[in-house]
Amino acid sequence: MRMEAAKIRPGDVIAKTLIWVFLILVCIYCLIPFAWMLSTSLKTEAEAFRMPPTWIPLKLTVDSYIGIWVRKNFGIYFFNSTVISLATAALSTFFGALAGYGFSRFFFKGRRFLIGFFLATQMLPGVLLVGPYFKILSKVGLYDTRTGLIIAFLTICLPFSTWMMKGFIDKVPDELDQSAMVDGCSRLGIFFKIVLPIVAPGMVATILFAFLLAWGDLLWALCLTSSEPMITVTLGIARTVGEFRIIWPMLMAGSLVGGMPAIILYVFLQRLLVQGLTAGAVKE
Amino acid sequence: MQTASKKLVLENISKHFGSLVAVKDVDLVIEPGEFICFLGPSGCGKTTLLRIITGFEQQSTGDVIYDGKVINDVIPQKRDFGIVFQSYALFPNMTVHQNIAFGLKMRKMPSTLIDERVNEILKLVGLSEWATHYPSQLSGGQQQRVALGRALAIKPKVLLLDEPLSALDAKIRIRLRTVIKKLQEELGITMIYVTHDQEEALALADRVAIMREGEIRQIGSPFEVYKKPKTSFIAEFVGTSNFITGKKSNGKVKFGQLEFSVANLEQVDRETVYLAIRPENIELVDETASADDYLPSNVVEVEAEVINFLGAVVRVTFILEGEEMIVDLTEKEYEKIKLKRRDKLKLYFPPAAFHIYGELFRKLI
Numbered sequence: 001m002r003m004e005a006a007k008i009r010p011g012d013v014i015a016k017t018l019i020w021v022f023l024i025l026v027c028i029y030c031l032i033p034f035a036w037m038l039s040t041s042l043k044t045e046a047e048a049f050r051m052p053p054t055w056i057p058l059k060l061t062v063d064s065y066i067g068i069w070v071r072k073n074f075g076i077y078f079f080n081s082t083v084i085s086l087a088t089a090a091l092s093t094f095f096g097a098l099a100g101y102g103f104s105r106f107f108f109k110g111r112r113f114l115i116g117f118f119l120a121t122q123m124l125p126g127v128l129l130v131g132p133y134f135k136i137l138s139k140v141g142l143y144d145t146r147t148g149l150i151i152a153f154l155t156i157c158l159p160f161s162t163w164m165m166k167g168f169i170d171k172v173p174d175e176l177d178q179s180a181m182v183d184g185c186s187r188l189g190i191f192f193k194i195v196l197p198i199v200a201p202g203m204v205a206t207i208l209f210a211f212l213l214a215w216g217d218l219l220w221a222l223c224l225t226s227s228e229p230m231i232t233v234t235l236g237i238a239r240t241v242g243e244f245r246i247i248w249p250m251l252m253a254g255s256l257v258g259g260m261p262a263i264i265l266y267v268f269l270q271r272l273l274v275q276g277l278t279a280g281a282v283k284e
Numbered sequence: 285m286q287t288a289s290k291k292l293v294l295e296n297i298s299k300h301f302g303s304l305v306a307v308k309d310v311d312l313v314i315e316p317g318e319f320i321c322f323l324g325p326s327g328c329g330k331t332t333l334l335r336i337i338t339g340f341e342q343q344s345t346g347d348v349i350y351d352g353k354v355i356n357d358v359i360p361q362k363r364d365f366g367i368v369f370q371s372y373a374l375f376p377n378m379t380v381h382q383n384i385a386f387g388l389k390m391r392k393m394p395s396t397l398i399d400e401r402v403n404e405i406l407k408l409v410g411l412s413e414w415a416t417h418y419p420s421q422l423s424g425g426q427q428q429r430v431a432l433g434r435a436l437a438i439k440p441k442v443l444l445l446d447e448p449l450s451a452l453d454a455k456i457r458i459r460l461r462t463v464i465k466k467l468q469e470e471l472g473i474t475m476i477y478v479t480h481d482q483e484e485a486l487a488l489a490d491r492v493a494i495m496r497e498g499e500i501r502q503i504g505s506p507f508e509v510y511k512k513p514k515t516s517f518i519a520e521f522v523g524t525s526n527f528i529t530g531k532k533s534n535g536k537v538k539f540g541q542l543e544f545s546v547a548n549l550e551q552v553d554r555e556t557v558y559l560a561i562r563p564e565n566i567e568l569v570d571e572t573a574s575a576d577d578y579l580p581s582n583v584v585e586v587e588a589e590v591i592n593f594l595g596a597v598v599r600v601t602f603i604l605e606g607e608e609m610i611v612d613l614t615e616k617e618y619e620k621i622k623l624k625r626r627d628k629l630k631l632y633f634p635p636a637a638f639h640i641y642g643e644l645f646r647k648l649i
Binding site: 173175176178179180181182183184185189194198216257 | 340357359360361362363365366367369371373374375376377387390391429433438440617623
């Protein structure tokens with residue numbers, strides 16, 4: 001095979017340079033807040049208020065990081081957020097997959113209406129629901145509990161998880177179910193043994209979606225919890241803002257640490273997430 | 285090795301989807317160990333009928349009877365029938381071994397017996413080396429053999445195959461066709477095979493059921509169906525036929541300027557006559573033969589328009605009275621006359637080779 005030297009045209013160089021400049025600018029725009037958070041979190045409280053502000057701390061300190069764990073109960077907040085987010089993600093994905101399988105495979109009367117109704121519930125803003133939820137949870141003794149918050153989050157996550165999972169399950173040929181059925185497998189057996197393993201990337205995408213939604217929530221945690229042992233990371237961070245004083249380094253340290261699980265999860269599951277979100281986009 | 289199959293009876297089966305009649309009044313007795321093909325064009329109801337037999341679809345009327353028992357309400361899991369789909373329907377998350385073992389596991393067979401049975405099946409379908417591979421690592425032909433193995437592993441009472449070879453290329457299709465036929469004969473299992481490929485149906489089946497618009501239009505051995513097509517649709521669909529629309533006149537059929545002598549024409553009482561003749565039944569006139577060997581009215585001289593070499597035969601397209609027709613010449617005949625495009629050739633239409641029909645099926649496209 002004859003190797004040909006790649007011809008580089010000046011137009012290509014300019015276009016590529018412009019694209020790179022644009023991408024770098026976008027990255028800077030996105031990363032500056034994080035850089036500022038990191039910088040502030042490593043400053044003393046006094047330096048955080050210094051004018052003009054400094055990008056590189058004059059006196060590097062990790063006091064704020066120690067502070068959020070020692071003085072601010074971040075351990076408890078983290079525990080609460082982890083339990084609530086994981087439970088929300090797992091339950092909404094599991095039940096979403098079950099419902100999605102039902103919608104995908106069973107053609108019953110009112111199916112289309114029900115699917116539409118599921119989606120319509122997503123149109124209601126959370127603010128509208130939080131009041132009634134406060135009432136309901138108070139009545140059944142679940143106000144200011146992790147269980148109450150999980151149930152509330154499920155209301156928001158479940159319809160969307162169902163939609164997402166239905167989309168992934170629709171891509172699994174019906175013939176696989178029928179083959180398994182003829183082999184003697186029950187519907188539930190097909191769901192667990194055949195369908196779920198095949199839609200695993202889709203499940204990861206759904207789990208991530210639900211986890212991030214629950215992890216990043218402030219409104220519901222603010223309205224449905226009150227006591228210190230029940231509050232979540234986001235609420236814990238919000239509480240660093242006092243009436244007369246904002247402890248900026250601690251707020252920034254809390255925000256950075258609070259964002260970490262989501263970032264780590266995203267980095268590790270990114271491949272599966274992309275696979276899940278693009279599944280069926282092209283003919284295999 | 286195989287469970288003895290019993291008689292399967294379809295009694296007055298119909299299936300309606302709203303106003304659409306997918307299957308209409310099908311009565312059929314399938315003998316134990318028989319290989320039957322449902323053959324028909326797309327939308328003729330053959331797959332629906334197969335799905336009714338499997339239990340995936342509930343018929344609107346009629347009964348499915350197996351071994352003397354009505355099984356209408358028996359769910360697919362309990363019918364003990366096997367199925368092979370066109371798309372293979374292998375479980376992508378399982379290896380070849382796991383795929384074949386799946387049905388046995390569902391039947392709670394001890395694992396040692398499962399391994400034994402899977403190895404037996406792998407040997408049967410010639411995939412012993414591929415047991416630990418995943419379906420995505422196999423070729424289409426291998427995947428279909430796994431599907432076949434998986435369906436056979438459970439020792440089904442009846443094996444249903446829904447266009448199992450349609451997704452494969454021609455060579456593999458022919459090779460797998462032999463594999464299926466051999467397996468069926470060795471195991472003596474009842475097989476119901478759905479296809480739109482007439483060649484496949486004729487090559488495989490003991491009996492072929494030709495379906496159209498939800499009905500079985502003709503059922504018989506491949507030879508019967510090919511040689512004595514009951515309707516012009518079957519003459520056209522199974523094999524290839526030339527069609528002639530003529531008028532009865534003086535005991536002959538007038539077709540343009542030609543007048544063909546046709547056997548059994550006296551039994552037709554209508555004026556317009558539809559004739560079909562297979563391309564291989566049209567003869568090349570042997571110039572050395574005696575004139576008495578041919579009825580002069582049935583000898584025509586035509587011009588070769590297109591010559592297609594098909595391997596065993598040479599197909600020549602010609603125009604007769606404005607109608608495009610084809611004749612199949614043997615390689616020997618072709619060699620003898622050294623036919624080229626636009627050459628003249630004399631053809632003989634034997635009176636007994638014509639099939640007479642009351643209506644003419646014409647393809648719309």
